[in-house]
Amino acid sequence: MxxxxxxxxxxxxxxxxxxxxxxxxxxxxxxxxxxxxxxxxxxxxxxxxxxxxxxxxxxxxxxxxxGPKLLELGARYQQRLEFTAEADAVARQVAAECRETVHVAVLDGLEVVYVSKVDSTHSVRLISEVGRRLPAHCTAVGKVLLAGLSEEELSARLKGHRLVALTENSITSRTALRQQLAKVRETGVAHERSESNPDAGCVAAPVVDATGEWMAAMSISIPTSRHSDEAWPRWEKLVREGAAELTRRLGGRPATP
Missing domain, CATH: 1.10.10.10 (Winged helix-like DNA-binding domain superfamily/Winged helix DNA-binding domain)
Incomplete structure (x- = not known):
């Protein structure tokens, strides 16, 4: 101890x-x-x-x-409780629409932490849990949250850090990662195809707080057995709408590509 x-x-x-x-x-x-x-x-x-x-x-x-510092801490704790409750509520709505697993995650250093999860209603579903951590560069939610950092902050976090591979599709090049992050900033959505799990892919969009910060990300995770070129645009649309709804509930303005 x-x-x-x-x-x-x-x-x-x-x-x-x-x-x-x-x-x-x-x-x-x-x-x-x-x-x-x-x-x-x-x-x-x-x-x-x-x-x-x-x-x-x-x-x-x-x-x-x-003193006032305790009020600040208490308010932040209350905000976190409200955020989790709202994230759960919106994730359930999105999951009901797509019947796939929906996550909401936040960034901690160069890792994502999953704070909300609603399971797919399909018999074949992904195994994950609230509180799980993954390298941000291997996930769609992580790419969204890294894209939301300033260039200075991103460089500081990446300095001396090796991009580990979770699968053969994981990004291990900083140049490749920066290229993908630039695309996320341009489009407002991130994709991940078997980069953290060889049997799944994800699409994610940013949740924006009242200050304009990309404070969280929402994703739809889909087993590769259900991947199709026709379905991805629908999943992308649903995750954008879900992230925008959670953004509005938290007093922010949805991100626009």
Whole structure:
């Protein structure tokens, strides 16, 4: 088991004191309740105030209350809950239309993390799960999210990183990857044919937040046994519409090629 950091634990203990009925607490009250030395209490409180987790109020006795940084974190957590719920709802709609597996994913470094999944209704379906990670360059959702990065950010993330192959069709050349990403920016949609799974392909489109950032991507994943030139345009249309609907629900403006 990894070692826990005492200073972090004490800082968390201080913040959690405010989960009770007290809106404000003095340094002496905090130190007494947590049985902390006066100097340690002072250092922890000074640090929490400096980082805006607490606000110091001067008066007859200096007191502390929760600061705005906690509100920011709470709001971000709430947004994540709302995002997941909306992603699930829209993914179900798209899956009902195409009867294929629908995913929503976000980017973490150079990996994608799947945050929503609705299974295909066909007897032959893909095996995947929420929370799974894959190299972004091998997936349609990953290509969308990499395409949404600035050139500077993309270069920084790729620096010193080898593009691993998951199948014989995976991209391993940075030049080839950049060419595909340029096409994604131009068309607003990405394709992947047996690059992460030899038995499947995907088409994906960006989910855009209120700031215009490509914050997530939605994909339709299809076993190669059901691939056809006639079906791809329909899947592309459906994933564009689904990503646009999720974008609108999150207060963003859908991407336009």
């Amino acid at each position: 990894a070692r826990l950091v005492p200073a972090v634990l004490r800082a968390a203990d201080i913040l959690e004191l405010f989960l009770g009925d007290d809106v404000t607490l003095s340094a002496s009250e905090i130190g007494s309740r947590l049985e902390l030395p006066r100097s340690t209490t002072h250092e922890l409180l000074t640090t929490l105030v400096e980082r805006h987790y607490l606000v110091r109020r001067s008066g007859e006795e200096t007191t502390y209350r929760l």
